[in-house]
Amino acid sequence: MKLGLRLPQRLGVDLRHDVVEAARTAEAAGYAGLWTYERLLFPEQPLEPYAPPNVPWPAASRQAADPLAVLAAAAVVTNTVRLGTSVLVAPLHLPIQLAKELATIDQLSGGRVIAGLSTGWSTDELQAAGTTRAGRGRILDETLDVFDAAWGPDPVTFRGARTVIENAAVLPKPVSKIPVMLGGGGDARAQQRIAQRADGWLPLLTTPGPAGAAELRTGWARIRELATGYGRDASRMEMVVVGNVTFTDRPAGPGRTAFVGTLDQILEDVHTAAEAGADELIVDLNLQDWFTSTRQMLETAVEIRERADVG
Template sequence: MKLGLRLPQRLGVDLRRDVVTAARTAEEAGYDSLWTYERLLFPVSPLEPYAPPNVPWPEGSRQAADPLAVLTAAAAVTEKVRLGTSVLVAPLHGPVQLAKELATIDQLSGGRVIAGLATGWSSDEFHAAGVRRGDRGRHLDETLDVFDAVWGPDPVSFHGTRAVIDNAFVLPKPVGKIPVMLGGGGANLGRETSTAAVRRVARRADGWLPLLTTPGPAGAAGLRASWDRIRELATGYGRDASRMELVVVGNVTFTDSPQGPDRAAFVGTLDQILEDVHTAEEAGADELIIDLNLHDWFENTGQMLDAAVELHDRAVA
């Protein structure tokens, strides 16, 4: 299983220095990939909780720097690591502009981009972007259609509800095929579940980006069952499911003392976090993204990177 690291984007980060330092440090430490995430804004009185049923929005991090700008900075100072978004909220972006931005970063990086997308869920963000929450699934589908068209041969023609291209050249193209991965759908689907999000992953995506929330054997079994279900559906659509990737996201919060049996995955001591790394591997993950952005314990990016390097070294050992 490969390991990836989310780059620092949160409040208190010196964007001019910390992003490139983190990118270089992670590549030198042996991380296989670097990732960014998207939060357009942090509402004071949000319309929805940060996570169901009533998890509040994080108070210590009310900034998420633009994910594509951060990824571009990382591309300029690295040579080998893959560069992914986990995830971009597709309805917040014009689909043609997004396709062009991703293709440009792919060219700048020599073909290392992974496009991770999701529908999003925050009504506050949708209002700010001028889109309706009820249209988010349709917007994601059209974004995927635009990628297929714009990243294909020129001249391009496309007619959708948000984008119309009439026989035009749209350049640059990606270096090769940009893998498109999708989040959403939950991590405990069960064989009877066939939601729109799950079907979209199976039908359209090159991989799935779920959160691991349950530690131990139960978490591994649930995630593996969900992934098996997605690949089963993909095969039914006539796709080669063996070519799809499972890239799991771990939102890490270190604690000074061991947490009890009811803890969430990736919350606990370093030893407990390492157990969760093993859980992701047992679930069949091809890659695990370590995210330290929401951890209020870190005083600065240097301290965060020390923890990231130690976690990587211990996990590899």
């Protein structure tokens, strides 16, 4: 299992310097991937909690710098790491513009981009982008269709609910087809979409220990079984697990959530992801309110990479 690191986008980050420093440091430390996430805004009185049943939105997410701009900055100062989004909220974007932006960054990086997408969940964000929760699945499906068309040969002709392209060149093209991964997977429709359309799955690990590994293995086995049924080569698909880290001063109790606890407990969760069969684990330190600087965050990231006994 490889390790990836989410780049700093949170409140308090010096974007001009910290993104470049983080990208270079992570690549030098042996991280295999650099990832960004998307939060469009921070509602003062959100319509939904950050996570069920009543987890509040973290203060650090008052700023989440634009994920594609951050990824482009990382692209020009690195050479080998993969550059992924985990995740972009498809309904917040016009599909043709998103296809063009991803293809441009893929060219800048020499073909290292991975497009991680989801339907999103925040009503506050969806309504700010002029859409609704009811239509988000259809928008994601159209986005995937537009990717196929726009990244294919010119001239492009496409007709969808939001996108109409008539016999036009759409450039630049990616270096090669950009792998598309999907988050979610909590219901049958989401699993079918991943199995039919995606190159991989981006699940969260929330339960520590053997139970958490079993949950991921079961979901991943189901998705690959469906993919095989659709005539796809499931062995070419990847599972990239997301670990949202929250450190505690003392060991968290037996009812803890995965990636909440001391550094030793976080390292146990790293091994749980490996036992579940993850191809890569994204270490996300963006939600840590107590990090006083990006350098302190990177020191922790380097320590995790050094102590984690993974590939």
